[in-house]
Amino acid sequence: MDTILRRVENHVLKILSEQLPNHYFYHNYTHTQRVVKHINELVSAEGLGEKESEILQIAGWFHDTGYIRSRHNHEEESAQMAEAFLKAEGYPEDSIATVKDCILITKKNGKPSNLLQKIICDADFSHFASKNYMEISDLLREEFRLLDGKDYTDISWAEENINMFEEHHKFYTAYAIANWQPQKGKNLLKLKKNLSKLREKKEKDKLKKADLKRKKKKAETPERGVETLFRVTLRNHTNLSNIADSKANILLSVNAIIISLALSTLFPKLDKASNSYLLIPTIIFMGFSVASIAFSVLATRPNVTRGKFSRQDVKDKKVNLLFFGNFHKMSLEDYEEAMKEVREDKEYLYNSLTKDLYYLGKVLDKKYRLLRITYTVFLVGIIISVIAFGIATYYVSLSY
Structure with a gap:
């Protein structure tokens, strides 16, 4: 019909x-x-x-x-x-x-x-009193998202629904x-329970995120501490090496000046028989100066290594690629390939830094031992030379 x-x-x-x-x-x-x-x-x-x-x-x-x-x-x-x-x-x-x-x-x-x-x-x-209210509500939420760009979160959508139930709607x-009101009340209660769960979950997620962030920061702290340790220690070792070289250069310069002065003033006088008493003190003086120069040179002399490494050395982590003496004869391609492995292997990197510190310490030990010997030789030489010149002059004065 x-x-x-x-x-x-x-x-x-x-x-x-x-x-x-x-x-x-x-x-x-x-x-x-x-x-x-x-x-x-x-x-x-x-x-x-x-x-x-x-x-x-x-x-x-x-x-x-x-x-x-x-x-x-x-x-x-x-x-x-x-x-x-x-x-x-x-x-x-x-x-x-x-x-x-x-x-x-x-x-x-x-x-x-x-x-x-x-x-x-x-x-x-009437859908407010439907047992399928949640599913129907999700359709409206998606419609708002697509047409109005309102991308509600689960919490904000639950709050929006609750507000609609309590503030803007009633059956007449x-x-x-x-x-219908009883089922509407059940839906409202369900909305509130869901909102409570969502807020609890959000709070738990927030705490979990903060905990993960704290753990991550805690995990990163030792690594940063290790990096700081290496950086500070390497800087201190480098400064100590520079100080040792500077002290050795000072002694080298002083003794070079002493020898120059001795050659220009003392040696011409030794030709005369009347100045023969200066021969032994001069030889002692020059000997100690030459010895000081020799030890100063030894303290600053660089040690040149073979400058090569094999792929097996890199694979076995036996070579320290951070020290130029181990790679200065290698091609750029081989060195880049080897350094790539170092960057990708944190253990290899830290081992290389440790070796670098260790051998730099060994070099410093050698430098400072030679430097100590140099200062001792210089000090003893000056004292003995002065005494020798004094004794020689004293005996010459008695003969007159």
């Missing part, structure tokens, strides 16, 4: 299936069917007549058709579309006005003033209050 309700239903199905964008996961034909279904349930419970039932069903079918034109003020668009269709069908003007009023009252925060408006408002939000009809 071709009735106005059948033509309305077919018309709404056609425009929603053909013109409604795919991003409307919630406000679509399924939602419209659900609203009409619950309108019929409320109409039956309230005992309304056929005319009122027809008006409400028409309003239910049209109430979200405006989404094909605009998301904003879609109620006005829906009302205009319903009016245009119904006029073309010859529907009574007063009934059209009532249909429009029922559609417009579905605006958010609308205040229904009569039973028809209360029924359609309750039917529009006696049937909805008696039969």
Whole structure:
């Protein structure tokens, strides 16, 4: 039987299936069917007549058709579309006005003033009392994300739903209050429990993240400490080596000056027989100066190694690639390949730094031992030379 309700239903199905964008996961034909279904349930419970039932069903079918034109003020668009269709069908003007009023009252925060408006408002939000509310709610959440760019977190979405339940919605009809309100209350309780769990999880995740960060920092601290240890120790060893070289160079320069002066002043006088008493003190003096120079040179003399290594040496971690003496004769390609292994192997890197410290310490030990001998020779030489010159001069003065 071709009735106005059948033509309305077919018309709404056609425009929603053909013109409604795919991003409307919630406000679509399924939602419209659900609203009409619950309108019929409320109409039956309230005992309304056929005319009122027809008006409400028409309003239910049209109430979200405006989404094909605009998301904003879609109620006005829906009302205009319903009016245009119904006029073309010859529907009574007063009934059209009532249909429009029922559609417009579905605006958010609308205040229904009569039973028809209360029924359609309750039917529009009947999913609040659905056992599948969480799944239906997720469809609306995805619609908001795609159309408005509102990417709600689980917590913010739960808070949004709870706020809607408690602050912005209530059922108006006696049937909805008696039969739907209890399930709505269960859904609200479930929302609050979920929110509590989500907040607990967030807090646990926050604590876990902080704990991981603390553990990571704690794990990194020894490594940084090791790096600082190597850096400071290597710098100290280098400074000590520079000090040793500087001291050796000072002694080398002083003794070189002494020998130069001796050659220019003392040796010319030794040709005379009257100055023969200066021969032994001069030889002693020159001997100690030459010995000081020799030890100074030994303290600063570099030790040149073979400057090569094999791939097996790198594989066995036997070569210290941080010391130039071990690679100065190698090609750049071989050295880069070997250094790549050092960079990728933290143990090899630290072992190389340890070896570098050890052998630098051995070099310092040798330098400072030779430097100590040099200073001792120089000091003893000066003392003995002065005594020798004094004794020689004393015996010459007695002979006169």
